[in-house]
Amino acid sequence: MRLLIDDTFATGTYTVPVASGWVSPPAGIAVEVVAGLAVDAIGAGDSALVSPATLSKFHGSHDVVSAVAVIADGVSAIAMRTPVRPDDVDTTPVRLLDVGGAAELLARATLQPFYGIEATGWVRDSQAPEAARAQVVIVEGEEALREPEGGFSEDLSRAWFILTAQPVVTHVLLVPRAGTAATTDIITFLDAVRLEGLARRRQWRPQLADALDIGRDRASVFWTAQRLMMDDGDRRAMLDLLTKGSWGTSRASPLQVRFRDGTGVD
The missing domain is CATH 3.40.190.10 (Periplasmic binding protein-like II)
Known part of the structure; x- marks a missing residue:
């Protein structure tokens, strides 16, 4: 086995x-x-x-x-990166490059209910036109725990915990x-x-x-x-x-x- x-x-x-x-x-x-x-x-x-x-x-x-x-439990290695404050983003494609299934589940469960962001598409292909236009990028693993070079970073497990206490x-x-x-x-x-x-x-x-x-x-x-x-x-x-x-x-x-x-x- x-x-x-x-x-x-x-x-x-x-x-x-x-x-x-x-x-x-x-x-x-x-x-x-x-x-x-x-x-x-x-x-x-x-x-x-x-x-x-x-x-x-x-x-x-x-x-x-x-x-x-x-x-x-409230701190994860799954984060959302945005170039501006999340509450200044209304609609956007969402980049899901190099992230696993849990990261996608968490993004779909929190993006609109917690941040009020409407995803116009979920992009896994780096060559897709939407990838370059995405104002939301989901990152996982060590990248999620590093300080971003610019913009804002949000731990999505924190958003989930605030929404559900889970x-x-x-x-x-x-x-x-x-x-x-x-x-x-x-x-x-x-x-x-x-x-x-x-x-x-x-x-x-x-x-x-x-x-x-x-x-x-x-x-x-x-x-x-x-x-x-x-x-x-x-x-x-x-x-x-x-x-x-x-x-x-x-x-x-x-x-x-x-x-x-x-x-x-x-």
Whole structure:
């Protein structure tokens, strides 16, 4: 069985121990850390630590494991950049270049309800004419945590929290519903990876922040606000974001999502 892990700044507690070889995967499990993990790269028999937006395709075949997640509690690595104050922007195309599904969900859920900005298009192609005209640019990962060279930057998880009093679940672990012993092994493996990443956090977090040109204080605030397991409130928050972030799209928010608490099923 394959385990795919989306390689982003936010998933560092999982990706760094795996890439560093601090925890060995179980026999029969092929672990791949993939930057910009796309939904089309995930197979029907794969497990994946990935954006909850992926549930639009896999909610009927995969369960969500509550014990393995990435949750931004008021501080995230997803930001909106504008050349002027956001309240001075009325309508504009929105650039979504090089961002994942959670960033798009969050932008769609907050742009109009919180900022009053009407998106005239959602642009993922840098060559599209709308890309050059966009006054809103969504950025994710280390870029979202750096100070912008000009203009304004807004943490979209803050907007979401003010709107809903909820955190943002940016990554979830999906496992095939037809579970096997390998599924249990994957959950146990990622639990060990998380514990190792947290135990060595003073070693790798400053190094990662320096390597990516993120201020250590800024990175520390981000890590402090992060949680790595979902509770009932986080589950509701994830489903709410899927619903609100899917408005105006061709993909419907999944009506039924089955959660698995650790190695059992809820």
